[in-house]
Amino acid sequence: MPHPSSLEPATLHELALERALELPAATLEKPFGPEYEVVKVLGKMFLMATVLRGVPIVVLKANPRDAEMLRETVRGISRGYHMNKRHWITLEAAGDVDEPLLNDLVTDSYRLVVATLPRRARPIDPETFEARG
Numbered sequence: 232m233p234h235p236s237s238l239e240p241a242t243l244h245e246l247a248l249e250r251a252l253e254l255p256a257a258t259l260e261k262p263f264g265p266e267y268e269v270v271k272v273l274g275k276m277f278l279m280a281t282v283l284r285g286v287p288i289v290v291l292k293a294n295p296r297d298a299e300m301l302r303e304t305v306r307g308i309s310r311g312y313h314m315n316k317r318h319w320i321t322l323e324a325a326g327d328v329d330e331p332l333l334n335d336l337v338t339d340s341y342r343l344v345v346a347t348l349p350r351r352a353r354p355i356d357p358e359t360f361e362a363r364g
Contacts, residue, residue, distance in 0.1 A: 237307065238333065240287045240324040244268065244280040247289045247322075250337045251278045256354035257341070273352060277344040278337060283312060289322045289333075291340035305332070 238246065251257055251270040257277075260269050270278040279290040293301065295317045301308045307326025311319025322328050322336065338361055346357040 237326055237329055238324040243287045243289060243322070243324040243328075243333070246330055246333055247278060247280055247337055250334045251341065254338070254341045254355075272341060272344055272354065273348055275344045275347065277340040279312075281312075283321075286323055286325075288312060289337075291320055291322065291336050292318055292343045293320045293336070293339065294343065297339070301336075 248259065248268060248270065252259060254272065256272050257270050258272075260271060261267060262269055263279075266281055268280040269276050277292055281288060281290075290312050298311075298317065298320050301320060302310065305327050307323045307328040309321045309323075312321045320336070322333065342355075342357040342360055345353050345355060345360075
């Protein structure tokens with residue numbers, strides 16, 4: 232039985248994509264085929280939504296220390312599917328992933344990718360953008 236505040240599998244992609252596309256300069260693409268929805272910021276991917284063995288998943292970039300802690304403490308978060316396992320995580324709707332956590336992880340993924348862009352090209356300051364005080 233799912234955690235009472237966990238997301239429904241049917242809404243995981245919808246909520247993740249909705250949050251991602253609210254972010255400055257974010258664009259939706261399908262570079263790997265119609266079954267993979269990818270959100271990029273200035274050409275660099277920060278979110279991939281697809282279905283793995285019948286289960287909707289979202290793959291996000293994460294700080295390696297945060298990724299390890301999340302995988303160990305949050306049911307529904309595992310290593311990045313088809314990505315660098317240290318820097319990416321996979322979210323499933325089952326477990327303890329709720330909408331506020333999903334939104335935070337999408338935003339963190341975006342900020343991490345923006346930080347790799349040349350400073351003059353960045354649509355936001357990754358140090359201060361929606362920083363939690």
